[in-house]
Amino acid sequence: MFKPTTLLQYVRDVATSVSFYRGVLGTAPVEQSPGFALFLLGDGAALGLWQRDDVQPPVFAQAGAAELAMVVANPGEVQQLHDAWRALGVQITQAPVTLEFGHTFVGVDPDGHRLRVYSRAEGLVARD
Known part of the structure; x- marks a missing residue:
């Protein structure tokens, strides 16, 4: 059995979103590139920020x-x-x-x- 652990948010600008989440979460991402960043939230959970234009398949929501x-x-x-x-x-x-x-x-x-x-x-x- 698997356990979902990561929520992905599709964002317009990863750097802007990293700055925002760094403030509200009080921590830095453990991984960051121009198109993606990952924050660890504790208890095995994580928040991924993925550049909306790069998501495959494309996002319409x-x-x-x-x-x-x-x-x-x-x-x-x-x-x-x-x-x-x-x-x-x-x-x-x-x-x-x-x-x-x-x-x-x-x-x-x-x-x-x-x-x-x-x-x-x-x-x-x-x-x-």
Whole structure:
């Protein structure tokens, strides 16, 4: 059995996206070329940034139809990340709010990919 580990985001400009993700993730990519970069996210997960014009087969879908979700320990961390991302100039499309699944906010990267940060609502637990 295999385990999916890498999310690929198709981007207009890898260097611009690397600069953005270096800020919001607080880490440098482990691999970078003009057409691709790879960030390790922990627990075996990774985020790949692939130059949209180089993707094979060609990509026709638009950004924003899916989200990269990042869970944090509590609502206070949601607010801290929201404030830090705003200071970095990240466009926030949903201010911190409590929804059914927990406390959350959403920002977007330079290509319009949605990035959701949330803390789980009390009583909700992750299942393997």
